[in-house]
Amino acid sequence: MKRIFYFFIFALIVPLHLLGDEETTKKLTYGGFVYYQFGQIVKSEDPTGAIGGSQQYDKGWDQHVNFRLTLDAAPSPSVRIIGGGEFGIATFANGHANGTSVLTAFSLKEAQGIYTVGDYKMPLFQAALGYFPYKYNAPANNFGEYFFSYRANAYSPYIINDFDNCKARLLGLRLSSSVAIPSQSFKFDGLLTSELPVASGVETFKSVGDYTLSFLVDDKLFKCIDIGAGISWYKLLSLDQTQTNPYDATQVVDKNDSLVLLSNGDTLRLTQQSTKLMLHVSIDLKKFLPDGFASLLSKDDGILYTEEAILGLKNYGKYYDDILKRIPVMVGFNVPCFNAVDFLSVEMEYFGWNGSLLIIPGNPTPTFTDDGYLSQQMFRWSLFSQKTIAKGFAVKGIIGKDHFRTIDAGGSVTKSESLRGNDNWHYVVRFMYSF
Amino acid sequence: MYGFREGNYKRMKKTIFMLPAIFLCLRAAFAADPDISVTPSGSVYYQAGQLVNTTLTSQDAWPDKTWDQRAVLKAQLNAEIRKHVQINVGIEFGMLILVQPPVTGAAQGTTSMTNIVDPLIAQGAYSFGDDSQNSPLKIALGYFPFKYDASANNMGEYLFRSGAYPPFIINTFDDCQARLLGLHVSSSPIENLNLDMLFTNETFFKPWGDYSLSFVAGYKLKNVLDFGAGISFKDLLSVDPALRTPKTSKNIIYDDNGNVVTNGADTSYYTFQGTKLMARASFDFKGLLNSSALFGLPMGANDWKVYFESAILGTTNYPRYFENLSDRWPVMIGFDVPTFTIFDVLSLELEYCHVKYDHYSFNGTNPVDGFNADSLAGEAGFRWSIFLNKTFGNGIGISGIVGKDHFRPTFAISPWPGIDNPLSQGTYGSELLMENSDWHYALRMTYSF
Numbered sequence: 001m002k003r004i005f006y007f008f009i010f011a012l013i014v015p016l017h018l019l020g021d022e023e024t025t026k027k028l029t030y031g032g033f034v035y036y037q038f039g040q041i042v043k044s045e046d047p048t049g050a051i052g053g054s055q056q057y058d059k060g061w062d063q064h065v066n067f068r069l070t071l072d073a074a075p076s077p078s079v080r081i082i083g084g085g086e087f088g089i090a091t092f093a094n095g096h097a098n099g100t101s102v103l104t105a106f107s108l109k110e111a112q113g114i115y116t117v118g119d120y121k122m123p124l125f126q127a128a129l130g131y132f133p134y135k136y137n138a139p140a141n142n143f144g145e146y147f148f149s150y151r152a153n154a155y156s157p158y159i160i161n162d163f164d165n166c167k168a169r170l171l172g173l174r175l176s177s178s179v180a181i182p183s184q185s186f187k188f189d190g191l192l193t194s195e196l197p198v199a200s201g202v203e204t205f206k207s208v209g210d211y212t213l214s215f216l217v218d219d220k221l222f223k224c225i226d227i228g229a230g231i232s233w234y235k236l237l238s239l240d241q242t243q244t245n246p247y248d249a250t251q252v253v254d255k256n257d258s259l260v261l262l263s264n265g266d267t268l269r270l271t272q273q274s275t276k277l278m279l280h281v282s283i284d285l286k287k288f289l290p291d292g293f294a295s296l297l298s299k300d301d302g303i304l305y306t307e308e309a310i311l312g313l314k315n316y317g318k319y320y321d322d323i324l325k326r327i328p329v330m331v332g333f334n335v336p337c338f339n340a341v342d343f344l345s346v347e348m349e350y351f352g353w354n355g356s357l358l359i360i361p362g363n364p365t366p367t368f369t370d371d372g373y374l375s376q377q378m379f380r381w382s383l384f385s386q387k388t389i390a391k392g393f394a395v396k397g398i399i400g401k402d403h404f405r406t407i408d409a410g411g412s413v414t415k416s417e418s419l420r421g422n423d424n425w426h427y428v429v430r431f432m433y434s435f
Numbered sequence: 436m437y438g439f440r441e442g443n444y445k446r447m448k449k450t451i452f453m454l455p456a457i458f459l460c461l462r463a464a465f466a467a468d469p470d471i472s473v474t475p476s477g478s479v480y481y482q483a484g485q486l487v488n489t490t491l492t493s494q495d496a497w498p499d500k501t502w503d504q505r506a507v508l509k510a511q512l513n514a515e516i517r518k519h520v521q522i523n524v525g526i527e528f529g530m531l532i533l534v535q536p537p538v539t540g541a542a543q544g545t546t547s548m549t550n551i552v553d554p555l556i557a558q559g560a561y562s563f564g565d566d567s568q569n570s571p572l573k574i575a576l577g578y579f580p581f582k583y584d585a586s587a588n589n590m591g592e593y594l595f596r597s598g599a600y601p602p603f604i605i606n607t608f609d610d611c612q613a614r615l616l617g618l619h620v621s622s623s624p625i626e627n628l629n630l631d632m633l634f635t636n637e638t639f640f641k642p643w644g645d646y647s648l649s650f651v652a653g654y655k656l657k658n659v660l661d662f663g664a665g666i667s668f669k670d671l672l673s674v675d676p677a678l679r680t681p682k683t684s685k686n687i688i689y690d691d692n693g694n695v696v697t698n699g700a701d702t703s704y705y706t707f708q709g710t711k712l713m714a715r716a717s718f719d720f721k722g723l724l725n726s727s728a729l730f731g732l733p734m735g736a737n738d739w740k741v742y743f744e745s746a747i748l749g750t751t752n753y754p755r756y757f758e759n760l761s762d763r764w765p766v767m768i769g770f771d772v773p774t775f776t777i778f779d780v781l782s783l784e785l786e787y788c789h790v791k792y793d794h795y796s797f798n799g800t801n802p803v804d805g806f807n808a809d810s811l812a813g814e815a816g817f818r819w820s821i822f823l824n825k826t827f828g829n830g831i832g833i834s835g836i837v838g839k840d841h842f843r844p845t846f847a848i849s850p851w852p853g854i855d856n857p858l859s860q861g862t863y864g865s866e867l868l869m870e871n872s873d874w875h876y877a878l879r880m881t882y883s884f
Binding site: 027028074076078079082083084085107108112113115130172173194197207208209210239240242246 | 475478479480481500502506507508528529530533534542543544545546547548550552829830831880881882883
């Protein structure tokens, strides 16, 4: 793997500095980052790693060194091509026998072509095709972004948080359009995306590849209020029904444990397919402050934001009997720091799901076994902060009880959570140089 | 998360790593030289396709309706120094997703996703003369694509996309060329005549590491006729003769009476080594017209072309498995259907190669591993494909294919690493389109610069 890394360096990075030709410089730019990160699960529900593995022991030390390079080409004013990959090394050590491991990996992070009519950031029409990052809730720093399966799912539920990566990565087609008028801008996105595995170590809801259709709208008002909503038909287009809706999926029973029958007499079975709704709102409270006071604050200070989603509109018998239990609610606030740091966000989440969130399952059947954490897992919290030390160099950190999952060097989260108990928490610190 | 095949990489590492170092030295030497230009190029594409019908015998691994989609990034840097030295390096990254319906006896299908990193090109070249594009002599070294038949869009290019013993043929969607490692000397001593000599090292097919010597010639007669021929001495120099001609009990040559064939006192064994011949021709009807339009409709650059290629994959016959030259003699004919610039290319290609023993199960340990008397021989001989390509400008293009060709599923972006992937012996390197009713399709959308 090291040799691939060196080849990558020599083949692309070193010659890039030779792009002295002005015409070439206009067409191709590059960027990326290098970071060193360490973190620790201070107290978890899985102190011996029996479920999550040796990477999730209490006090286990987790280090990452990652390097990403992104190339951005603009062969014409209306076309842009962005591609990038990331190489990482991860080490885990927990002081227990056989409790250390080292992972190295390379992964593709972006490969998309974008065609734009109009302004790139506020296009009249824009079409993107490929593999791309997507974020619809700008203020959300850790929780939220529930809309795509990359972050949350309906049947059966899971939520994923990934430090400093509060977005989804999607494969497929995005069509966008926007309109800007004084005091308001409106944006519409339509996406047809192919489902990807969301965690390593899991077959991840067989039927990776199925297509999901999603629509999102976003309205910015008076430069201080941002309201957005979306609807998503998860796995609307199935490539293989035996995987999307397996015949051996759990039969749905009602509260009396009687089979729920379809109109044709067949028994109703659980499915991965679902319809999700999402709403997010943010308010920049600085706009309501006197100008003199507001100027003392950084641009991210004083933003209050929230996001809610319905993870599956449809109830299925006793397994999914209450839609309110499938609505995660996130509230966040960027505490004013008067430029001491770039931002300090406090976020809280309530998710009333009464089944286990321990492991990302491989099928739509939920687990209701009470391992003592079902009632404790509903509330989550995190503090996330960033401080730019010098141009391109920043320090970021998080502390909290969130849906933390250890990640491998390639950036894939593992299948199990470990912070569900009331006294569980972890922290991560990252030193990053961006260019 | 990465899927780079370690075996292939080891074989190419010296050449690939040498070239950037050469590049850096040259850069240092000509640091202030204004005659150095570096041009980036690359592309991103999204592709989706399906194996609609496959041979029954492959249902255990690759069932009908298998869905294949991928997102790929290709990045390349092309440097030219004082118009004589060219250095090209490139890499491709991608993710490949396969969705497979249930195999025989299973209730549920499977899905998989693989991240891939592969070298695209890594070569240095020196061109004599003032024009590097039309150089009287050019010497290149490294890992590079090579295409001798400009007309072929899917089938053909047999000289390097095939094996002799056993005979097999490779097709790659929208990549009708070979990828070679070694030395390439090309010359255009007179206008319209191209001569190529290649001394290449085998990186994808067993026996790895052996050197082949090949000669290819091509001539264009005005704008009407383009013909050429080639010869390749496959595995001429062996790094391990025991691998080129395995002396194992399974590899002994028996005659039709079951007697061991001997060479003097020695037992004869099948060998991977062989000599391949190739001939091709293309005829462009537009060259006979003194107009770029027909009946008032504009003609595309590729319209109205008929092309042909044939090859002999191993000139020597061996008893039992390789006793008929006709079993190793593919013939391809293609026609670029006139679309009057609606498409850049719409080609229909047909191929026939008599099949006695199957081409689809190639194990690779010795030349006859995996051979079965092929009950599908009659149907497997004929292949067809329809290929289209359209570039919209601004670097956006689409391409598509439908057909029954030598499609091979792999976990690689192209079959080149996968055909002999140690993880795919016998199954994933197999052809899947053998019966008349077998076919597949794929559609690709590309942004390139």
